[in-house]
Amino acid sequence: MRILIVLDNFYIPQYSGGVESCTHELALELAGRGHEVAVLCRLAMEGMTGLRLRALRRFFGKPYAGDRLLGYPVYRAWDVPGALDALITDFSPDVALIQNWSPVRVAGVLAARGIPAAVYLHNVFTELLDGDLRSLSGVRFIANSVFTAERFRQILGIEALPLPPLFRPELYVGRRDPRNVTFINPHPKKGSHLAFEVAKLCPDIPFHFVQSWTLGEDHYALINAKLQELPNLTFQTRTRNM
Secondary structure, eight states: OEEEEEEEEEOTTTOOOHHHHHHHHHHHHHHHTTOEEEEEEEOOSSHHHHHHHHHHHHHHTOSOEEEOTTSSOEEEESSHHHHHHHHHHHHOOSEEEEESSSHHHHHHHHHHTTOOEEEEEOOOOGGGSSSOGGGOOSEEEEESSHHHHHHHHHHHOOOOEEOOOOOOGGGTOOOOOOOOEEEEOOOGGGTHHHHHHHHHHOTTSOEEEEOOSOOOHHHHHHHHHHHHHOTTEEEEOOOSOO
16 A cells, blocks of 8 residues: 655654654554655754755656655655645545644645545644644544544544554664653653753752753753753753664
8 A cells, every 4th residue: 555644744754753753663663564664854954964855856857856764755845735636646546644743734635635634633733733633534534642643533523543653663662771760852842941941850869851842942942951050950852763
């Protein structure tokens, strides 16, 4: 089966977060089971990857450029929904999985081309959606947890199948050597303000914060201020080796 995963966000190695990691793990697993998998994502201008793919995009005259840096085809475009129709022609997917962002625009293109699709809901930030999911017909919904599924049922009346993200445990399981309270993704949307308060209330316990999402200058400034204030707090930038 030819499976297209559409992610209207930057992707590994240009950006890394929970959805991106889950997408990568899923693509590897599906490819390992004999399926032909490709990912369509947004192209960032920064770095060597951005420079090389911008040149390829201009040379071939397509709205996207591809690479196999991750072991499967990844197509990157400035405008993901706008590039989708051309990629459908080139890749000819049997089915598509839409990861969170721009689901209404993306689903509209897929429906027009007769491609069965499912929207995988990874968070409850409805302000990030590009329209009303209730306007979509013939689209299935998946949620990363029972909580997410229940939240969308309450807000929009959507029935989503709870399906926890797939991951390969060998990449994460290690020898247990408890020394810190480790907090992944110290971002305000993930409750970093509460984590700072807990660390302040427990000065005898080491707290280790590890970056996941891209942080703005104001976020870095706040973390640096907290590092000066809390001697039991350490911070580590993003790592692929969890």
